[in-house]
Amino acid sequence: MELMLNWLLLIVPFVGFVLGFGVLKRLNNLYYALKLGKKWDELPPGDLSWPLIGSTLSFLKYFTFGPPDGFIRDFSRRYGKIDMYKTHIFGKPTLIVCKPEICRQVLTDETKFIPSYPTSITAVFGKKSLLQVPKEEHRKLRRLTMAPISGHAALEMYIDHIEHTVISGLEEWSSMKKPLELLTTIKQLTFKVIWNIFMGSTPIKSTSIREMETLNENIALAFLTLPLNFPGLPFHKALMRMVKKSKGENWEAKDMMDLLMEVRDEDGEGFDDETITEIIFGMLFGGQETTAFTTMWAVLFLTDNPQVFQKAKVIDETLRLSSVAFISFREATEDIEINGKIIPKGWRVILWLRGLNMDQKLHPSPQHFNPSRWDNFRGSPGAFTPFGLGVRMCPGRDLARMEISIFLHYFVLNYKIERLNPECKLNYLPISHPIDKCLARVIKLQ
Known part of the structure; x- marks a missing residue:
């Protein structure tokens, strides 16, 4: 009798939790069904899950413990x-797009689809960053600030x-x-490169490199986490460090700072301090973080596949297989019909780029590192967009390709690596990487 009572004490709360979970999910779906009326039936299939939280915990589970593809x-x-699914993630009702043609349509039409990043990203990068300013302001900022990294003539200056x-x-x-931690050391190297490009003669200290590395790591971790501002959590760490930088702590970027302070548009208007700070930080972050991860994966793929050392398309294949840019965010500015389904005004649209990169139909044997797949590649429009599309295509894409190419050139000719933990598990947030940050020895070839 006592044993049965103990079992009941365990089972009853569990059953209550399961039933309560189901009721909350139904209520959440009912709320949006009543809010949208007839348009609800025109949405793609899917599940809005819990109120407020939605599918965010499921997303974080798969990207923390892997594999990320399990989410979709x-x-x-x-x-x-199918082409699209409805859900609720990162605080907003959302449609997840899984078809290249629709991804291309969303990325290239900024009249109907505007940037809409989660609170964790917008709070860290600020309202004036190139990620999220409105179309006209973005066009002006891009035109005024991209001269240092635009065109072959500008890039040639950085080769030496x-x-x-x-x-x-x-x-x-x-x-x-x-x-050494290969990922960490490559991050430090890419930061030195991007610092010289944007800051010129401003000296850089080793302590500044370590501080910026820690800052970028906290910010990257805060990207796709819940925006909980409690001590110890990634979002809190990122905000605190950004506050320190905005107050000028060890922040000297005189060359680019002076340039941006002197810039005037056709109306004679310049940038305020907030805009200048956020532009500079965005450039430093983008120029270091994604380039470092891509370079690390290129080294690992080449090490594991020595027969393709001389392939010219190694970088594209690395970008596809590592899915460094695995997701993108937009928001519908009006009700939009695509393939017979409605994207309601105000709903977020997530472009599931990782899914496209690993789609068997788009890229046969997607798990296999095969640079030759890019020889005379004729894929569906939007099937491969590592740098985005449209007016918000990554302005530093050519610089990143050049930097990675130069690194691989000298690495392939003169060095190899020996990993200490070749079977090390992966961490998928914020960008996939070995948990040990690729602990290895770099060996010079005789």
Whole structure:
């Protein structure tokens, strides 16, 4: 009797929780069904899940413990493999797009689809960042600030500096007696490169490199987490460090700062301090973080596939297989019909770029590192967009490709790596990487 009572004490709360979960999900779906009226029936299949939280916890579960593809696989298993799914994620009702043609349409039509990033991203980067300013302001900021990294003539000026930084970096790494975190050291190298490009003669200290690395890591972790501003959590750490930087703590960017303070548009208007700070930080973050992750994965893929060392399309294949840019956010400015389904005004649209990169129909044997797939590639429009599309295409894409190419050139010719934990598990947030940050020895070839 006592044993049965104990079991009941365990089972009853569990059953109550399950039933309560189901009721809350139904109420959440009912709320939006009543709010949208007839348009509700025109939405794609899906599940809005819990009120407020929606599917965010499920997303974080898959991207924390892996594999990330399990998140979208749950939808396809329940509703079939279709173009779009409805859900509620990162605080807003959302449609997840899984078809390249629709991704291309969303990315290139900024009249109907505007940037709409989660609160965690907008709070960290600020209202004036290139990520989220309105179309006209974005066009002005882009035109006034992209001169240092636009065009072959501008990029040629940085080749010698990048080569010197790469050569000295590889030489230093290979002389170390202890293993190093390859991802960490590549981040430090890419930061040196981007600092020189945007800050010119402003000296950089080793402490500044470590501070910026820590700042970028906290911010990247805060990207796709719940915006909970409590001590110890990534979002709180990112906000606190951004506050310190905005107050000028160890923040000297005189060359670019002076340039931006002097810039005037056709109406004679310049930038305020907030805009200048957020532009500079966005450039430093974008120029270091994604380039470093892509470079690390290129080194690992080349190490595991020595037969493709000389392939020219290694970078594109790395961008596809590593899915460094795995998601993008927009918001519908009006009710939009696509393929017989409605995207309601105000709903967020998530472009599931990782799913496109790993789609068997778009990229046969998607798990296989195969740079030759890009020889005379004729894919569906929107099937491969690592740098985005439209007016918000990444302005630093050519610089990133050049920097990665130079690094791989000297690495392939003169070095190899030996990983200490080749079977190390992956962490998928904010960008996929080995948990040990690729602990390895860099060995110079004789």
